[in-house]
Amino acid sequence: MPAIRFPSSALPLLALCKGHGENYIFRTYADFINLMVAYGFHLHDKQGQKIPNKPTFVDSPNPINLEVFENRGLYSLFIMLALAYDDSRQVAEDEEQLTSLIERYAYLGARHLSDSTQGKTDEEIRIFLCTIMSGTDDSIKI
Amino acid sequence: MILREITLSNFLVFYGEQSLSFPSEDDQNVTIILANNNTGKTSLIRALKFLFYGTKSLALNSVSGRPSAVINERAAHEAPVGDDLEAYVELTFSLGDDRYRFRRSVRATRGADGLDRGDEKLTELVLGEQRVERVLDDANGTLDAKLRTWMPRGLFDAFYFQGEPMDGKMLEGVVGMHQVLTGFLHIDKWEEAADALGKVQQDYERQLQTIASASKEYQGKITTLQTTEKRLGDAKTQVGKLTLELQDMEAREAVLSEELKTLGNTDEYDRLVQHKSDLRSRVQRLENDIDRTHEQLGQIIEAAQGAPFLLSAVEPARRVLRELEKNNVLPADITEGFVQRILKEKACVCGRVHDDGSREHWESYLKTALSTKLSHRFLDVLNRVSEGSKRGPIEQAAQTRRDLAETRDRIERHKKDLQSARLEIEAVDERIRQSPHANQKEKIAATLDALRDASVRLRRAQGEKGTLEGLINNITLTATRLRKEAEIAKPKGKAAAQIDEVERAIMLTGELREFIADYRISLRKRFHEQAQTLVSALYDPHAVDRTRARVDSNSFLPQIVNQEGKPQTMVGGGQQTLLSLAYVSALAQLRKGIHETMRELNLYLGKADDQSFMVDSPFAATDPNYVRAIAGFLTGGARQVIILMARQQWDQAGQHLLPKASKVYALRLHTKLEELQNLHEEDFDFIVGKKTHRLIASVGDVKQRYTEVLKIA
Numbered sequence: 043m044p045a046i047r048f049p050s051s052a053l054p055l056l057a058l059c060k061g062h063g064e065n066y067i068f069r070t071y072a073d074f075i076n077l078m079v080a081y082g083f084h085l086h087d088k089q090g091q092k093i094p095n096k097p098t099f100v101d102s103p104n105p106i107n108l109e110v111f112e113n114r115g116l117y118s119l120f121i122m123l124a125l126a127y128d129d130s131r132q133v134a135e136d137e138e139q140l141t142s143l144i145e146r147y148a149y150l151g152a153r154h155l156s157d158s159t160q161g162k163t164d165e166e167i168r169i170f171l172c173t174i175m176s177g178t179d180d181s182i183k184i
Numbered sequence: 185m186i187l188r189e190i191t192l193s194n195f196l197v198f199y200g201e202q203s204l205s206f207p208s209e210d211d212q213n214v215t216i217i218l219a220n221n222n223t224g225k226t227s228l229i230r231a232l233k234f235l236f237y238g239t240k241s242l243a244l245n246s247v248s249g250r251p252s253a254v255i256n257e258r259a260a261h262e263a264p265v266g267d268d269l270e271a272y273v274e275l276t277f278s279l280g281d282d283r284y285r286f287r288r289s290v291r292a293t294r295g296a297d298g299l300d301r302g303d304e305k306l307t308e309l310v311l312g313e314q315r316v317e318r319v320l321d322d323a324n325g326t327l328d329a330k331l332r333t334w335m336p337r338g339l340f341d342a343f344y345f346q347g348e349p350m351d352g353k354m355l356e357g358v359v360g361m362h363q364v365l366t367g368f369l370h371i372d373k374w375e376e377a378a379d380a381l382g383k384v385q386q387d388y389e390r391q392l393q394t395i396a397s398a399s400k401e402y403q404g405k406i407t408t409l410q411t412t413e414k415r416l417g418d419a420k421t422q423v424g425k426l427t428l429e430l431q432d433m434e435a436r437e438a439v440l441s442e443e444l445k446t447l448g449n450t451d452e453y454d455r456l457v458q459h460k461s462d463l464r465s466r467v468q469r470l471e472n473d474i475d476r477t478h479e480q481l482g483q484i485i486e487a488a489q490g491a492p493f494l495l496s497a498v499e500p501a502r503r504v505l506r507e508l509e510k511n512n513v514l515p516a517d518i519t520e521g522f523v524q525r526i527l528k529e530k531a532c533v534c535g536r537v538h539d540d541g542s543r544e545h546w547e548s549y550l551k552t553a554l555s556t557k558l559s560h561r562f563l564d565v566l567n568r569v570s571e572g573s574k575r576g577p578i579e580q581a582a583q584t585r586r587d588l589a590e591t592r593d594r595i596e597r598h599k600k601d602l603q604s605a606r607l608e609i610e611a612v613d614e615r616i617r618q619s620p621h622a623n624q625k626e627k628i629a630a631t632l633d634a635l636r637d638a639s640v641r642l643r644r645a646q647g648e649k650g651t652l653e654g655l656i657n658n659i660t661l662t663a664t665r666l667r668k669e670a671e672i673a674k675p676k677g678k679a680a681a682q683i684d685e686v687e688r689a690i691m692l693t694g695e696l697r698e699f700i701a702d703y704r705i706s707l708r709k710r711f712h713e714q715a716q717t718l719v720s721a722l723y724d725p726h727a728v729d730r731t732r733a734r735v736d737s738n739s740f741l742p743q744i745v746n747q748e749g750k751p752q753t754m755v756g757g758g759q760q761t762l763l764s765l766a767y768v769s770a771l772a773q774l775r776k777g778i779h780e781t782m783r784e785l786n787l788y789l790g791k792a793d794d795q796s797f798m799v800d801s802p803f804a805a806t807d808p809n810y811v812r813a814i815a816g817f818l819t820g821g822a823r824q825v826i827i828l829m830a831r832q833q834w835d836q837a838g839q840h841l842l843p844k845a846s847k848v849y850a851l852r853l854h855t856k857l858e859e860l861q862n863l864h865e866e867d868f869d870f871i872v873g874k875k876t877h878r879l880i881a882s883v884g885d886v887k888q889r890y891t892e893v894l895k896i897a
Binding site for chain 2: 065066067068069073076077079080081083084087088115116117118119121122123125126129130131134135164165168169171172175176
């Protein structure tokens with residue numbers, strides 16, 4: 043099964059992952075990457091930001107097998123994004139294309155988040171995430 | 185002393201000649217002078233001090249205290265080299281029905297490097313009905329002495345005080361207080377009177393000796409009697425002195441005991457310390473709560489699985505999957521694997537051998553069929569994006585946003601609580617620092633030492649007094665015996681009549697000396713009673729919190745007590761200011777009373793009339809409740825009041841003072857506006873009635889800076 047590589051743009055955010063910072067948020071890299079993917083999708087879909095064609099990756103942390111995402115119930119979210127990507131089943135049923143799309147979304151999300159939280163404390167990053175997650179779609183009635 | 189008019193010429197910040205006059209009629213006795221900080225308020229008080237005591241009293245900074253340092257810098261700068269320049273303060277004042285005008289000046293010559301040292305001069309301008317009739321120079325210091333008698337140096341700071349009277353000499357402790365009270369009670373004058381009477385008595389005794397020389401026996405008896413009576417008088421004088429010293433010692437001991445009692449009674453201090461400890465625990469708890477809530481925030485973010493960002497994917501995904509459903513591709517009843525297996529077989533599922541038609545049919549299935557795995561995944565997504573799904577991104581996003589909002593609110597609440605707790609800690613810290621119990625152990629130890637020392641001295645003095653009183657009893661018996669013997673030996677005839685007359689004079693002189701000694705003792709008692717009555721009358725009706733003023737019977741120090749009579753150790757600036765004003769005002773009235781009493785006894789002490797007060801910034805650090813009380817006191821508690829007001833204080837208390845003011849002056853600063861640090865021109869705006877007065881004006885050069893007196897109302 044293909045794996046999702048760790049985007050280089052996410053390196054400044056490693057402290058959000060367990061094992062890298064005292065005040066971590068994500069217990070696994072998969073959870074962290076999932077958020078980057080979702081945020082990347084949002085930036086592309088709602089704010090028109092371009093998905094990078096040639097994202098770059100790092101060897102460490104290691105690529106994360108798609109199975110890990112599946113086990114954590116995250117794979118279906120990727121499928122959903124793939125279906126929404128071009129309004130067809132094409133990318134969703136081709137794991138290589140799906141992996142590539144997810145990696146590009148992750149790169150975009152991580153890059154934007156790294157830039158936006160540069161120099162911020164752990165607490166401030168939490169508040170920033172809280173703010174962007176609270177204000178993403180006002181049409182949702184709470 | 186009531187001030188009538190003051191004229192300042194080139195004195196300190198005042199350039200040129202500028203005058204202020206002060207009303208003093210019964211219902212028009214309040215003058216207000218508005219000025220921002222550093223524009224000349226204090227210079228006015230310094231002008232009075234200069235007039236009364238000269239440049240030495242001013243602690244001048246410039247050029248090692250040269251008299252010429254009082255000359256206005258702008259005037260000095262503008263004077264041509266070689267010219268003489270004069271600065272002066274001229275004060276017209278009343279004492280009783282008499283009016284006086286004094287002028288103290290400094291004249292200096294402008295050299296290339298500035299002014300020379302300068303000479304100081306005091307003159308009295310003797311006033312007639314309409315104008316100055318004579319000018320008297322102070323050739324032998326008489327005028328200086330006169331001014332100092334009318335306005336003793338120790339009292340100046342009490343009557344013309346600069347905003348913080350409780351910090352002044354008046355209330356700084358028993359020693360400082362005693363010096364001031366000695367001035368009030370004129371102890372030195374009483375001693376002079378007692379000494380003078382002693383000399384008179386000696387003269388009479390010498391006369392008696394001369395008359396008695398006719399009879400050797402009588403002269404011998406008289407000599408012995410006089411020696412004995414002198415010993416008796418000395419012993420009584422010593423006892424009188426000891427009595428006064430004992431009073432001081434008892435006062436000192438009482439003050440120290442009271443201090444120790446206050447130090448020992450740490451209820452309030454303990455309460456503050458406990459409160460601070462509770463607050464610290466609260467801060468710790470809140471900090472932990474904030475950390476924990478931040479952690480919860482992270483957990484919510486993680487659990488959200490990015491759902492809030494995925495909402496726009498829901499509809500397109502749903503559309504694609506519904507289409508698959510519609511085309512019977514989903515769920516995959518015929519999967520991709522199944523079709524591939526059919527195509528590998530020779531026969532179709534119906535049992536007939538594959539022909540081209542059946543293969544083509546199955547291959548068309550293959551193009552649309554899903555693998556079992558993909559079918560499951562698509563179905564899972566479909567379930568999630570279906571309307572009403574409990575585990576889809578929509579519901580998850582909504583829940584996430586609810587949780588985030590609630591958690592953020594909680595963090596904000598905690599932070600607000602934390603900030604207020606920290607501020608409260610600062611306030612409590614300040615109160616602890618101001619508490620008389622700060623550094624308590626050292627203070628208790630020092631006070632105990634002082635108390636022990638005072639007690640030893642007191643006991644010793646009491647012993648000495650007891651011994652002296654015993655001695656007086658013995659000498660009195662001896663004197664009585666000697667008097668009888670002298671009576672028997674007394675010559676007869678004309679000499680006897682003369683002797684009787686001189687003896688009566690001696691007796692009267694002795695009685696008067698005793699009276700003075702007793703009076704000095706009872707004076708303190710009366711002084712306390714009167715001080716208490718006056719301070720109570722001036723303070724109690726104005727105290728908005730129903731506290732009362734009490735004057736200590738031994739130390740004469742005023743203090744504030746609550747309704748139960750317990751001393752209030754933690755009192756605000758307003759109460760202290762009010763107490764100080766009441767106390768100083770009471771002392772001024774007492775001073776006048778003492779002068780009148782002594783004049784009745786034909787002891788002339790110089791003039792003391794109703795007193796004027798000049799008060800600089802009386803509303804600093806004052807609780808708003810007390811602003812009205814102090815304003816009420818100032819405008820009704822003294823014969824003449826001159827109030828110097830800074831901007832903030834005017835904003836605070838102007839509404840209470842303006843209706844009572846007979847005159848309002850303002851000091852306008854002329855300066856280079858660029859020199860104002862952190863201030864704007866509007867900061868110098870004073871609103872008087874409906875009009876705004878801007879007390880700042882521009883000059884081109886900072887060397888042209890000066891203050892101008894304006895009459896506003």
